[in-house]
Structure formats: structure tokens, C-alpha cells
Amino acid sequence: MLKVGLLGAGRIAGVHATAISSNPGSALVAVSDYYPQNAEKLAAQYTCEARTTEEIIADPSIDAVLIATSTDTHSDLIEAATAAGKAVLCEKPVDLSLERARACLAKVGPSGRPVMIGFNRRFDPNFSALKAAANRGEVGKAELLSITSFDPAPPPVAYIKVSGGIFRDMMIHDFDMANFLMGGTPVSVSAAASSIVDPAIGAAGDFDTAVVTLTYADGRIAVIKNSRRAVYGYDQRVELLGSDGLLQAQNMLENTVVKSTTAGVTGAKPTYFFLERYMPAYAAEWAAFVAAVTEGTALPVTLEDGVAALAMAEAATRSAKTGQPVRIADV
Ligand SMILES: NC(=O)c1ccc[n+]([C@@H]2O[C@H](COP(=O)([O-])OP(=O)(O)OC[C@H]3O[C@@H](n4cnc5c(N)ncnc54)[C@H](O)[C@@H]3O)[C@@H](O)[C@H]2O)c1
Numbered sequence: 001m002l003k004v005g006l007l008g009a010g011r012i013a014g015v016h017a018t019a020i021s022s023n024p025g026s027a028l029v030a031v032s033d034y035y036p037q038n039a040e041k042l043a044a045q046y047t048c049e050a051r052t053t054e055e056i057i058a059d060p061s062i063d064a065v066l067i068a069t070s071t072d073t074h075s076d077l078i079e080a081a082t083a084a085g086k087a088v089l090c091e092k093p094v095d096l097s098l099e100r101a102r103a104c105l106a107k108v109g110p111s112g113r114p115v116m117i118g119f120n121r122r123f124d125p126n127f128s129a130l131k132a133a134a135n136r137g138e139v140g141k142a143e144l145l146s147i148t149s150f151d152p153a154p155p156p157v158a159y160i161k162v163s164g165g166i167f168r169d170m171m172i173h174d175f176d177m178a179n180f181l182m183g184g185t186p187v188s189v190s191a192a193a194s195s196i197v198d199p200a201i202g203a204a205g206d207f208d209t210a211v212v213t214l215t216y217a218d219g220r221i222a223v224i225k226n227s228r229r230a231v232y233g234y235d236q237r238v239e240l241l242g243s244d245g246l247l248q249a250q251n252m253l254e255n256t257v258v259k260s261t262t263a264g265v266t267g268a269k270p271t272y273f274f275l276e277r278y279m280p281a282y283a284a285e286w287a288a289f290v291a292a293v294t295e296g297t298a299l300p301v302t303l304e305d306g307v308a309a310l311a312m313a314e315a316a317t318r319s320a321k322t323g324q325p326v327r328i329a330d331v
Contacts (some may be wrong), residue, residue: 002026002290005056007077008069009033009042012091016066017046019286026290030056057084064293071096071164075104082113087293091118093172094306096164098314101307116289116299117306119176123284126249127238131181133247140244145181145222147174148237150230152273154208157200165206166226167313174224175312178214185308186214189315190325197229212316233270234277252277
């Protein structure tokens with residue numbers, strides 16, 4: 001039984017607390033937060049201890065930590081937890097700074113401690129089925145990948161200001177999805193971005209609407225579209241065109257009822273947001289982490305994967321500002 005400490009007791013920590021405590025191979029023993037009252041509230045809900053982050057990391061009876069704190073703490077906590085001998089699952093992104101993330105990898109990599117990054121979408125049953133079909137060659141050789149990823153509504157501007165920007169905070173998931181489905185990283189990143197949804201997002205120095213084109217050494221292309229606002233719900237679709245056909249993963253809908261009348265054909269909206277859409281993916285992500293750590297097998301998502309996606313976010317940020325393509329080798 002893996003004894004687990006949860007660092008952070010905010011929005012995503014609640015989701016992870018459920019996954020940890022419902023998995024038969026793990027037990028949630030302690031939770032911390034910068035604000036102790038947040039930790040106490042979550043600890044009461046899951047009948048575990050509220051402790052400080054430092055106490056959890058120093059406790060030799062705790063085998064693993066799940067880092068669900070604010071992004072600017074991730075690299076420091078990965079280093080501290082691995083130095084204390086813990087296995088780590090850390091939320092995305094690895095850091096706001098690519099340089100800092102690379103330093104973290106350089107420090108932690110040689111230790112051999114397991115560190116997995118929370119790219120939960122790899123564990124979505126729809127996207128993993130698409131990947132499996134692509135790997136079996138069911139549509140031939142992959143040529144063009146399209147990823148659509150729209151949030152239902154923008155977050156508060158206060159969140160935007162500390163998020164690291166749309167490419168590091170939001171599109172990071174899609175960069176990892178592209179790496180997952182294409183089986184490697186692109187050579188070049190081109191971005192077009194604007195703040196057409198909310199000018200206050202632009203005034204904060206960020207974008208709310210963005211399109212990125214990724215080009216690969218062998219000629220393949222991927223296109224990623226992000227928006228902070230899709231009024232009909234969380235729009236999360238993937239399409240892979242290959243030499244022998246097309247694979248599509250569609251949205252999960254609120255229900256499957258389709259109404260057909262003389263007025264037309266209508267159906268339900270996509271599920272509202274990430275908590276509704278990806279709950280099974282978070283549970284599967286945690287189960288994969290527990291299995292790999294307890295059996296000593298390779299992690300399905302690594303710290304290297306986290307740094308690779310962050311390098312693409314850095315390249316896209318530069319490209320959006322200059323209007324020029326940026327080579328991954330140059331970031
Ligand atoms: N994978 C996903 O789908 C997904 C979804 C949402 C958020 N996230 C990521 O998860 C992280 C947290 O996001 P959130 O939306 O839950 O934010 P949040 O602000 O709701 O929660 C973060 C919590 O961390 C606490 N904290 C900060 N420093 C700490 C420290 N040193 N020790 C303990 N607690 C500390 C804060 O007080 C806060 O309660 C972010 O990095 C975000 O990018 C991932």
C-alpha cells in the first residue's frame with residue numbers, strides 16, 4: 001500500500017484526493033496547503049492528517065507525494081521530495097520557467113527517483129483508444145494531426161496574471177497530446193494569438209485565442225487551436241489524418257439524446273469543463289502511477305515529457321510575439 005501525501009489543497013487537489021483514496025493500492029495519509037485552513041478542510045473530508053508541506057516531505061513513512069500546488073512551486077517541491085526519497089506525481093506544468101524546469105530535470109534525473117507529470121489527457125479513454133488505433137496502423141502513416149481545445153469560459157484575470165500565459169498553462173496539455181500521438185517532438189513551432197475574448201486578458205499580457213502549427217522533421221504537421229471561451233461547453237477533440245484514413249475522438253456529451261423533428265436534429269452540449277470531462281482520466285492517471293511505482297516499471301509520463309512540452313510552450317510564446325516560426329532547437 002503506497003502511503004501518499006498530497007501537497008496543495010486547492011481546486012485540482014480535491015480531484016486527486018478522490019483518486020488517491022479510491023485506489024486500492026494507495027492511501028491518502030496527509031495533506032498540506034500554504035493556507036492551513038485549506039488543508040484542514042480537505043483532510044477532514046478524506047479522514048487524513050493536515051500537516052505542513054515540510055513535515056510531509058520529511059516523514060520517512062510517506063512513500064509518495066502528489067504535487068498539486070501553484071505552478072511556481074513545482075520544481076522546488078519535485079527536488080525536495082525526490083531528495084527525501086519519495087516518488088512524485090506533479091501537476092503540469094513543471095515550472096513557469098523552462099530554464100528552471102531543465103535545472104530540475106538535471107538535478108533529479110540522475111537520482112532515478114520516479115517523477116511523473118500530470119498530463120491526464122493521455123489517460124482519457126477516447127484519446128488513448130485513438131492512439132492505440134494509430135499505433136496499430138489502422139489509418140496508415142500519420143500525416144496531419146488537429147487538436148481542438150476550448151474552455152467554456154475564461155478564468156479570472158487574477159489567475160491569468162500568475163498562470164504563465166495560455167501556452168504554458170493551457171496549451172501545454174495539447175503540446176503533450178501532440179508529442180503523445182506523434183511519438184516525438186516537432187522541429188518548429190509557429191503561433192498566431194490574440195485577446196479577442198476579453199481585452200483585460202490582453203492588458204494582462206496574455207492571449208485568449210491561439211493557433212499553433214507544429215512541423216516535424218519527416219514532413220508531418222500538427223495544428224492546435226485554443227480558446228478560453230466556447231459558449232456551448234468544454235470542446236476537446238482530436239483528429240488524425242493518415243495515409244489510409246481518419247481517426248476522430250469526439251466530445252463527451254451531457255447525455256446521448258438526439259431530437260429529430262421537422263425543425264432539424266439537435267443533441268446535448270459537451271460536458272461543462274475538465275472536472276466533468278476528465279474525472280475517469282485523473283483516476284486512470286493515478287492508477288498508472290501507483291502500478292509503475294509499486295511494480296518498479298517505467299512511468300507512462302516522465303519529467304522529460306514535462307520539459308519537452310514546456311519547451312514547445314516557450315517556442316510558441318516567442319513565435320506569438322514575433323510572428324516568426326521558432327525552432328525547438330533554439331529554445
Ligand atoms: N491537469 C489538470 O487538468 C489541471 C487542472 C487544474 C490545475 N492544474 C494545475 O494544478 C496546479 C494547481 O492548480 P489549482 O487550479 O488547483 O490551483 P489552486 O490555486 O486552486 O490551488 C493551489 C493550492 O496550492 C497551495 N500552495 C501554494 N504553495 C504551496 C506550498 N508550498 N505547499 C502547499 N500548498 C501550497 C495554495 O495555497 C492553493 O490552495 C497548477 O499547477 C495547475 O496548472 C492542472
